Amino acid sequence: MTPLDQTATWAETHRQPEIWRAWAEPLAEKAAELSGWITSRGIEEVWLSGAGSSSFIGQIAAAEAQTGLRLIPASTTDIVSAPKPWIARKARILSIQFGRSGDSSESVGLLDILDAHRPDIDRLNITCNPNGALATRQGPGPGESRALVLPEATHDVGFAMTSSVTTMLLSALAVLGQIDASEALPKLxxxxxxxxxxxxxxxxxxxxxxxxxxxxxxxxxxxxxxxxxxxxxxxxxxxxxxxxxxxxxxxxxxxxxxxxxxxxxxxxxxxxxxxxxxxxxxxxxxxxxxxxxxxxxxxxxxxxxxxxxxxxxxxxxxxxxxxxxxxxxLGLHVDDPFQGQGLSRVVAGVTLYPLP
Incomplete structure (x- = not known):
């Protein structure tokens, strides 16, 4: 059994302070650019989406937000399984998706729904994986697509999301104008x-x-x-x-x-x-x-x-x-407690049913 202090999960948890410090200035620059883009697009309503831990990011960010935008936590698992009320909404909408890998079934499912039924909705994908669907896939338009890819160190190898969750949350708050990243991240x-x-x-x-x-x-x-x-x-x-x-x-x-x-x-x-x-x-x-x-x-x-x-x-x-x-x-493999039985690091293999 790998000693705790030699596991990826332990390292990923404890390197969060250094990740935030190093990300502060690059994030401040990227956030300013993306905030300007959001303003230029006339956005009124923002969907904050993800699955599991990634969906909790949106719930935290929206709970006490002080912004002129309507921030709506909307789990990808909810939108994909019951999409009709969402695609019927009338507003200038920005879909912000969070995803560590950017390749989970529901992440792809939401992209599919937007492509087919609301191509006018703008997209900002915040992800830790430069090679995942959230980082690489563009919509058909007329809605515009942007991706904010976090530092490689946030792409947790361990089963549990640690640095990925906290750094995606801070990145979203910076883009939405809730923090000055260059000041807040070093303090945190x-x-x-x-x-x-x-x-x-x-x-x-x-x-x-x-x-x-x-x-x-x-x-x-x-x-x-x-x-x-x-x-x-x-x-x-x-x-x-x-x-x-x-x-x-x-x-x-x-x-x-x-x-x-x-x-x-x-x-x-x-x-x-x-x-x-x-x-x-x-x-x-x-x-x-x-x-x-x-x-x-x-x-x-x-x-x-x-x-x-x-x-x-x-x-x-x-x-x-x-x-x-x-x-x-408990004697578990901290980086993979289930050893491939029942739960996996990236949820895949979910049957996605196209909406007529």
């Missing part, structure tokens, strides 16, 4: 180092159940965090997610002795108050479970930028570290 890189090395992450035993909670954009970071644990432990640790307020309405029943609950603290004090109230409540009601807060003033603390959709790249780091450790503790 400085904050990420201490989180990745946090002593609390080094000795956490693997639980049978892990729960991730958050408010606003952070609830979708919780969703990505839960998926990391579920994937890398091959389902041996069942992980769920919810919003901090929504958790009380039934899902709290999932807590049992030994459950580990992680609450991702919102950077805004008003929203964070709800997170902290829930943390105090759960500690009192479930003394045999553990409750850990992550974020400003939390058990695993960081400063961040004060924007939840941006600080998302910091809030997700603990789950990346823990899930890799727990995978190794």
């Amino acid at each position: 890189a400085d904050a990420a180092g201490p989180i990745l090395a946090a002593p609390m992450l080094a000795d956490r035993p693997r639980p049978d159940r892990a729960i991730f909670l958050g408010t606003g954009a952070m609830q979708f970071v919780a969703r990505e965090s839960a998926l990391k644990v579920l994937e890398l432990t091959a389902g041996k640790t069942m992980a769920i997610w919810d919003s901090s307020l929504g958790f009380r309405h039934g899902p709290k029943a999932a807590i049992e002795d030994g459950t580990q609950v992680y609450i991702l603290l919102h950077p805004d004090p008003h929203s964070r108050a709800y997170d902290l109230d829930l943390a105090a409540e759960l500690k009192q009601q479930f003394p045999d479970a553990s409750v850990t807060t992550i974020g400003p003033g939390g058990d695993i603390a960081y400063g961040g930028t004060g924007q939840a959709c941006v600080d998302a790249v910091l809030a997700v780091l603990p789950s990346q570290v823990l899930s890799a450790r727990w995978s190794a503790d």
